[in-house]
Amino acid sequence: MTLSQKHEKLRELIAAHESVLVCFSGGVDSTLLLRVAHDVLGDRCTALIAMSPTMAHSEQRAALDLARDMGVRCETIESHEIARPEFQSNPKDRCYYCKSELLTIAAPVAQRLGCKAILVGTNVDDLGDYRPGLQAAKDHGAQHPLLDAGLNKQEIRELSKELGLSTWDKPQLACLSSRFPYGTTITPERLQQVDAFEEGLRSLGFRQLRVRFHDEIARVEIEPDAMPRALELRETMVKLGRKLGFTFV
Numbered sequence: 001m002t003l004s005q006k007h008e009k010l011r012e013l014i015a016a017h018e019s020v021l022v023c024f025s026g027g028v029d030s031t032l033l034l035r036v037a038h039d040v041l042g043d044r045c046t047a048l049i050a051m052s053p054t055m056a057h058s059e060q061r062a063a064l065d066l067a068r069d070m071g072v073r074c075e076t077i078e079s080h081e082i083a084r085p086e087f088q089s090n091p092k093d094r095c096y097y098c099k100s101e102l103l104t105i106a107a108p109v110a111q112r113l114g115c116k117a118i119l120v121g122t123n124v125d126d127l128g129d130y131r132p133g134l135q136a137a138k139d140h141g142a143q144h145p146l147l148d149a150g151l152n153k154q155e156i157r158e159l160s161k162e163l164g165l166s167t168w169d170k171p172q173l174a175c176l177s178s179r180f181p182y183g184t185t186i187t188p189e190r191l192q193q194v195d196a197f198e199e200g201l202r203s204l205g206f207r208q209l210r211v212r213f214h215d216e217i218a219r220v221e222i223e224p225d226a227m228p229r230a231l232e233l234r235e236t237m238v239k240l241g242r243k244l245g246f247t248f249v
Contacts, residue, residue, distance in 0.1 A: 026063030029121035
């Protein structure tokens with residue numbers, strides 16, 4: 001199908017629901033999903049933002065602002081996956097427990113608001129990765145309209161641009177928990193340490209980045225074309241990492 005046909009298919013899939021609760025993170029995928037759901041259903045569409053230490057503070061603020069700018073009714077709820085021992089121990093299927101927590105707390109919200117379906121932003125490209133969260137979504141009965149419409153990540157960006165969404169070229173998001181090697185215990189303090197380092201690096205002008213946690217070592221990943229700037233700012237970056245508790249950067 002053409003992109004236009006997939007867009008129409010997405011609208012049809014959403015229109016089949018009387019009302020929906022969209023799990024919204026402010027990323028490229030969930031923003032497109034929320035926009036189209038709101039276009040189709042209007043006030044029968046609600047965004048749900050799960051507030052959690054695993055989500056960067058800057059992204060929480062951005063998601064709230066974005067939902068407001070789109071004129072979508074928005075609910076926030078505290079997510080406590082970090083309190084789950086099976087999540088905190090950081091096994092390979094960690095994402096299952098995170099998504100399970102999200103959908104467990106989303107269900108009562110959907111019931112209270114009378115939303116007949118819970119939507120998540122899975123796309124076709126996600127099927128090519130190891131995504132335990134997909135099984136959690138299936139176990140909880142969540143719907144994947146982007147996936148069912150056959151949209152991949154590039155098409156989602158193209159359609160987002162056509163619809164005038166500011167997220168069309170937004171760097172790919174990933175939960176802060178992904179910065180920790182499997183088996184490394186995840187704690188609120190460690191999440192805050194990584195979040196603060198990444199936020200500091202963004203303030204230096206870096207856009208797409210990750211700070212990987214290796215106990216006393218922080219490994220900074222940036223795009224290749226940002227390397228010259230990183231070398232210029234090396235001393236500043238190292239000082240920032242050490243100030244936040246890392247011995248080596």
